[in-house]
Amino acid sequence: MTAYLIGIGIAVVAALVGAVLPDRHRLPGAAALSAAACVAVLVGAVHVLVSGHTSGLHTAQVLPLTGVDLSLDPLGALFIATTAGVGLAASWYSVGYGAHATPSRTATAMLPAFLATLLLVPAAASVATFMVAWELMALTSLLALLTDHRRRPETRDAAQWYAAMTHIGAAAILLGLVLLADHAGGQTFATIASHRGRLSVPLSSTVFVLTLIGFASKAGAVPLHVWLPRAHPEAPSPVSALMSGAMVNLGVYGILRVGGVLLGGGQSWWWVVVAALGVVSAFFGAVHAAASTDTKRLLAYSTVDNMGLVLIGVGAAGALAAGGERMLAGLVLLAALFHLVNHALFKGLLFFGAGAVQHATGTRDLDRLGGLARRMPAVTALFGIGALSIGALPGLNGFASEWLLLEGLLHGFASRSAVTDATLLAGVAALAITGGLTATAFVKALGVGFLGQPRSERAGGAREVGPSMLAGMGLLAGGCVVLGVVPGVALPALDRAAAAGFAGGAPTTLRVGLGLDLASLHGAIEPALLVEGLLAGIIVAWGVIRLAPRRAELRRPRRAEAWGCGRELQTARMEITATSFAEPLQRVFADVLRPDRDLEVTHTVESAYVTQAVSYYQRVDDAVERVAYRPVIGAVSWWGRLARRVPNGSVHRYLAFGFAALVLILVVLA
Amino acid sequence: MISGAALDGVELAAGVVLAGAILALWRKDLRSLTSVLALQGIALAALAAILAATGGDVGLGVVAGVVLVTKGLVIPGLLARVVRADPGSRETAPLVNVPASLVAAAGLVILSYLVAGQLTALMPDPLTRLAPLGLATVLVGFFVLVTRRKAVSQIVGLLLVDNGVALLAFLLTAGVPLLVELGTSLDVLLVVVVLQVLATTMRARFGHVDLDQLRELHD
Numbered sequence: 001m002t003a004y005l006i007g008i009g010i011a012v013v014a015a016l017v018g019a020v021l022p023d024r025h026r027l028p029g030a031a032a033l034s035a036a037a038c039v040a041v042l043v044g045a046v047h048v049l050v051s052g053h054t055s056g057l058h059t060a061q062v063l064p065l066t067g068v069d070l071s072l073d074p075l076g077a078l079f080i081a082t083t084a085g086v087g088l089a090a091s092w093y094s095v096g097y098g099a100h101a102t103p104s105r106t107a108t109a110m111l112p113a114f115l116a117t118l119l120l121v122p123a124a125a126s127v128a129t130f131m132v133a134w135e136l137m138a139l140t141s142l143l144a145l146l147t148d149h150r151r152r153p154e155t156r157d158a159a160q161w162y163a164a165m166t167h168i169g170a171a172a173i174l175l176g177l178v179l180l181a182d183h184a185g186g187q188t189f190a191t192i193a194s195h196r197g198r199l200s201v202p203l204s205s206t207v208f209v210l211t212l213i214g215f216a217s218k219a220g221a222v223p224l225h226v227w228l229p230r231a232h233p234e235a236p237s238p239v240s241a242l243m244s245g246a247m248v249n250l251g252v253y254g255i256l257r258v259g260g261v262l263l264g265g266g267q268s269w270w271w272v273v274v275a276a277l278g279v280v281s282a283f284f285g286a287v288h289a290a291a292s293t294d295t296k297r298l299l300a301y302s303t304v305d306n307m308g309l310v311l312i313g314v315g316a317a318g319a320l321a322a323g324g325e326r327m328l329a330g331l332v333l334l335a336a337l338f339h340l341v342n343h344a345l346f347k348g349l350l351f352f353g354a355g356a357v358q359h360a361t362g363t364r365d366l367d368r369l370g371g372l373a374r375r376m377p378a379v380t381a382l383f384g385i386g387a388l389s390i391g392a393l394p395g396l397n398g399f400a401s402e403w404l405l406l407e408g409l410l411h412g413f414a415s416r417s418a419v420t421d422a423t424l425l426a427g428v429a430a431l432a433i434t435g436g437l438t439a440t441a442f443v444k445a446l447g448v449g450f451l452g453q454p455r456s457e458r459a460g461g462a463r464e465v466g467p468s469m470l471a472g473m474g475l476l477a478g479g480c481v482v483l484g485v486v487p488g489v490a491l492p493a494l495d496r497a498a499a500a501g502f503a504g505g506a507p508t509t510l511r512v513g514l515g516l517d518l519a520s521l522h523g524a525i526e527p528a529l530l531v532e533g534l535l536a537g538i539i540v541a542w543g544v545i546r547l548a549p550r551r552a553e554l555r556r557p558r559r560a561e562a563w564g565c566g567r568e569l570q571t572a573r574m575e576i577t578a579t580s581f582a583e584p585l586q587r588v589f590a591d592v593l594r595p596d597r598d599l600e601v602t603h604t605v606e607s608a609y610v611t612q613a614v615s616y617y618q619r620v621d622d623a624v625e626r627v628a629y630r631p632v633i634g635a636v637s638w639w640g641r642l643a644r645r646v647p648n649g650s651v652h653r654y655l656a657f658g659f660a661a662l663v664l665i666l667v668v669l670a
Numbered sequence: 671m672i673s674g675a676a677l678d679g680v681e682l683a684a685g686v687v688l689a690g691a692i693l694a695l696w697r698k699d700l701r702s703l704t705s706v707l708a709l710q711g712i713a714l715a716a717l718a719a720i721l722a723a724t725g726g727d728v729g730l731g732v733v734a735g736v737v738l739v740t741k742g743l744v745i746p747g748l749l750a751r752v753v754r755a756d757p758g759s760r761e762t763a764p765l766v767n768v769p770a771s772l773v774a775a776a777g778l779v780i781l782s783y784l785v786a787g788q789l790t791a792l793m794p795d796p797l798t799r800l801a802p803l804g805l806a807t808v809l810v811g812f813f814v815l816v817t818r819r820k821a822v823s824q825i826v827g828l829l830l831v832d833n834g835v836a837l838l839a840f841l842l843t844a845g846v847p848l849l850v851e852l853g854t855s856l857d858v859l860l861v862v863v864v865l866q867v868l869a870t871t872m873r874a875r876f877g878h879v880d881l882d883q884l885r886e887l888h889d
Contacts, residue, residue, distance in 0.1 A: 651824075652765060655816045662812065663781065670784035 001055040001072055004044030004080070004123065010037035011116035018108035026108045027098050031091045034112040038088035041080060041119050048077035049493035056125060056190075063128060069188050071125035075261070078497035079122040079253045082341050083246040085479065086348040087115045090238040093352050093472025096465060097237055097359060107147035111238060114140040118246050122253055126188040127177045134173065138166045141247060145235040158230040165227040169214035173254070176210030179203070180262065192262050193503065204263050208270050211258045216274075219251025220304045221311060222281040223624045228304055229288070233296035233364065237355020240296060244303045245348035249340055252310055256501045259318065264503040268322035268420065275315025275423045279430040282308030284624070286437035287589045291620050293578040295354040295364045295449060298441055299347065302390065305434055306343040310336045312427040313405050319420045320412055321502045332408035334498040338490065339401035342483060346389040346398060349476040353383035356469050357449065360462040366445065366578035371454035375462045380450045382473040387442040389480045392435055395531040396484035404487075404516055406431055407523045437585075444581045453572040485528050487516055579618065586620070594623045676724045677796055683717035684803045686710070687837050688779070691810040691830050695771045698761045703826045704750045710833050711741030717840055733851045737836070740855040745829065745862050752822055752866050756873060759820065766817040775810050782806040789842070797841050804841055807834030821869040825862060832858050 010033055018030030048054070056071035072080070094111055102108075117137035124130035142163055149155045183199055184192040196204070217224035228248075232240045259270060285304030292298035313336025321329035356379045357372065358364050373380045389396040409431070412424045454460035483490055516525050586595055598617040604610045647654070672680065690710040694703055718734035721727070753759065766774065782805035790798050811830025814823060836854070 652816055652819075655812075659812050659816045663778075663809070666781055666785045666809075669788070670781060 001044060001057060001070075003040050003047065004072060004119075005057070005070075007037045007040030007042075007044060007084075008116055008119060010034075010040060011112050011119065014112035015109045015116065018110075018112055019105050023102050026105065027102055028095055030108045030112055031095045034115055035088055035091040037112070037115070037119075038084040038091060042084040042088070044072065045077040045081035045084060046493070048072045049074055049081060049496060052496045063132060066126065066128040066187065068129050069126035070120075070123045070129065071189070072123055073500050074493075074496040075256065075500040076122035076253070078337060078341070078493065079249055080119055081493075082249060082344045083115075083118045083122075083242075086242060086245040086344050086476070087118070089348060089352070089472040089475040090115070090241050091472075092475065093241070093355075093469050094238040096467070096469035096472075097355060099466060099468075103236070104147060106143060107236065110140055110144040110147065111242075114144045114239065114242060117141075118242065118250070121250050125190070127181045127192075128187055130189075131170075131174055131177065135170055137247065137250070138163075138170060141239070141243060142166070144239045145231055145243075147239075148234070148236060152234065155234045158227075158234040162227040162231040165217050165224065169217035169224070171214075172210045173214035176207045176214070176258070179210070180207045180258075189257075189262060193264070196262065196264050199263070201267065204266055205270070208259050208263060208266060212255060212270075212274070215251040215254035215258070216277055216311075217251070218248065218254065219307045219311065220248050220281070220285075221251075221277040221307065222284045222304065223628055225281065225285070225304045226622060226625045226629055229297050229300040229622065232300035232303065232351075233294060237351055237358070240299075240355070241348040241351040244299065244351055245344040248303060248307055249344060252307070252314060252336075252340060255311075255314060260321075260502040261500070265318060265321050268319050268417065271315045271318025271322060272419055272423050273315070274318060275312050275427060278308045278311030278313075278315055279426045280308070281305065282312060282430045282434045284308075284592065286434035286441070287585070287592050288620070288622070289441040290437045290444070290585045291582045291589070291593055291595075292441075293366045293582070295357065295366060295369075295445060296351070297364075298366075298445060299350050299354060302350075302438065302441060303343075303347060305438060306339070306347065306390070309402070309405065309431060309434065310340045310343070312336075312430060313339065313408070316409055316412060316420075316424055316427055317498075318502070319417070319423055323417050323420055325412070328408065328412050329502065330495070330498050332405070332412065333501050334491075334494050335401060335404035335408045337498055337501070338487070338494050339398075339405055341490070341494070342389070342397040342401045342480070345476050345479040345483070346386045346396075349382065349386035349473055349480065350390065352469065352473045352476070353379055353386060356465045356473070357383075357462075359465055359469070361456075361458045363456070363458060366448050368456040369449045369454070369459045370452045370572065370575065371459060372450040372462055375454075375460075376450075376464045378464060378470050379473070380446075382470070382477045383450065384446055385477045385480055387446045389484065391439040391442050395481075395527055395534060397480045397482075397487070398484075400484055400487035400516065400525075400527055402431065402435065403525055411523070440582075440585060444578055448576065448578045448581060452575045455572045455575070455577070485531050487527060491516070592623065593620050594626070595620045672721075672724050672796060676720050679720045680717055680797065681800060683713040683720070684800045684837060684841065686713035687717075687833060688803045688807050688810075691807045691814075691834070692772070692775050694814055694826055694830060695775055695810060696768060698764075698768070700753045700759050700761065700820065700822050701750070703823065704746045704753060707749065707826060707829055707833075708742055708746035710830075711737065711743070711746065714833060714836055714840070715742055717837070721840060729848045733848055736848075736852060736855055740859055741829075741833065741836075745859060748862055748866055749822060749825060752825075752869050755870065759822075761818055761820050761823050764817050764819060764823075771813070771817060774813060778809040778813060779806040782809055800841050801838060804834050804838030807831075807837055809834075821865065821872060825865045825869075828861065828865075829858065 014030045014033035014037060017033055018026055021029050052074060054071060054073040056069070058067060058069050060067035062068045090111070098107070114137070117133055117140050120133040121130070121137055124133045142159060145162060146155060146159050149159070180192060180199075181187040183203055184195040185198070186192060186195070199207075213224070217227075220228040232244055235243060255274060259266060259274075282305050285301045285306070285308055288301040289298050289305055292301055313332050317329045317333035317336060320332060354364065356376070357369065360376060360379075361369060361372075363369065385396065389398040392398040392402045406428065409424045409427045413421055454462075516523075516527075586593055596617075596619045600615045600617070601611055602613040602615075604612045687710050690706045690713070694706045697703060697706070715734050715738035718730055718737055722730035722734055764771065779802070783802040786802040786805050789801050792798075808831050811827050811832075811834055814827030814830055816827075818824060818827060832854075836851075839851075
């Protein structure tokens, strides 16, 4: 707890340093201090995860009337540790990201401030503290997102969407938590948890649904995800990484804290709803990621997809726990939390990579990139590690957690409830289909974005980014590799966090080793051996090729472009683009994506058989946004325009409003 | 406790204040509105003076003097100057015509009796029983503000509201402290000066002082 509090203190100082120091020292100073803050917080959180004991703090000083309650338990500590890890990398990365055009004071101050609030939320132990931290997080992230608004007007639009969604969510959470605190007879989480017996089923269900609306919107669950593909691309890359790697996690945290701990698990249907949200989000996000041609937009939709997988795990765990299957519930929740940690690592890495590419070339459009592998080899390698991780290839962390999640869901079929079984089945199906779609999306991102020949001059002139950005990416890539090769090292900590995720949860019967070993379920996997086998195979194949006797005609070298199919001339315009790569998928999923296409053929005046020009236009908008949000926004602005007619500038009308109100009040009083 | 001739005097003065407010609704001639205000000011001052005499309160006596000077002389005088600058100007077409205004005023007086009943019930005594008169003056003044078009009428409406508030203060609190009354009187005086300047500028610039024509000021 002490280390944690020191860390928070340093982060606040970092924000001040970022705001007041002169231009030259501002960025390095704030970054160094926030890195130090992350290390201190990481120490505190890991201590809680390893030792497993909870510590708390109450002070009447900071907030009037209620005071501040903080508590570090294994569940919160896991989220804090994840955030601190991504935050550490983001701090290093931000130094290089802002190196040649020092960002504004707001930008340098808001990154540490955002980080501090992210670290604060999972430690909040009362309704008042939680809501203050939650709203501060919304505010600082909004400001951090807006820092680029002068250069790019789209940022303002994204910020409006984000602000509206986060406020609706916060209002729902506030309503739910206030209702809960009112009926439980106290506002600290400890009081609420010990009095949950008093709550009637309709009341606790209302509280759960209200808070779920808010937390699901933060976690980017469809249909509340609309802010995500707008805000994440527009934010500066360190902020995108923090939003996608740390902030969306807190939505899951909120669901677990309120539904699992404060309400004690509750009804089985709550969790079926959560899992259903997860299934829809996973599928929708994966399809959109496969169809996107904007790097960061692709990554944002992939966040929707991965959060969907986590929600499937959380929902399945809740449904199993409500059905009395404690051990399985613990296992599935562990897998979900593991995937959440892994997602934070590789998505942070990928956003850093996309940021590095944008930094070097000035564009995020995959159709204008290409040929970066030769020009930015380190970034390409690191982005590749991220892409392989998210594609769940063996030996990297995405594989470990998706394997564990799949095992948990499949073993869950032993449960006695048909609804739970159906949920698990849907989860397995979603996991399977998103696995394929995600692989497609990242083959596209890596293949079109980094390999081949550059498709634009700026991509051709790209240079490798500086060491600080590479260090930030390297840190997260290292995390991906370590958790992929020896996932067993993280399991005891994850197990403790998962046990704290539901009231009365127990640690699972995992046999702790380097790999994953589900002793009671007869499932085990040793990724380290897989990696060793793979490496051995590569070495053997390489050796065989080198040492095998060659035929004479093969020795004569013939030179052609790599990937040129032996053609003599290969230009960038002959390469496949991201749009054309995604085209078949877009046709298959046309009902989900609803692409807006237009093909216009102009003929010459003389003959209808001679074509003068062909123009093709295509755009993929978010169908949920178009169907569910546009009409609401239209109605609200219509109402706004109507209301603007009321104040028409006549002094008498304004006076009449006041007079009518006064008379009305008097009539009511009389 | 106040009684006898003094009470009669207070009742008369309070009645004159409300009657003045209703008179202001009735008369279209702007010059007579200033006389109405002067009448109200003198009635208020008389009321304060009677209260000061019966209570032996020197402070209240000074307040009576201040009220006489500001509300009875200076403010109506200032308004009269505005009106004189534009002779023959009348409140030609109020938003609500005079008979309807009078009916509305009757409704407002009834409403204030209904509401003020609750105030009187708190401490029934001869003075608080007059409170509805003050409240009705406030409401009628507000009604003038809403329905009359000329800038001068607007000032008059504002002053009627202020006089109603002053009447309520005298009746319910048995006299406001000198400092407060001094403050509010000077405040109102300042408002009138500002409005006078405004009305003059308006006439110079637009050729009229019809507030209804000023619609460009929104958004």
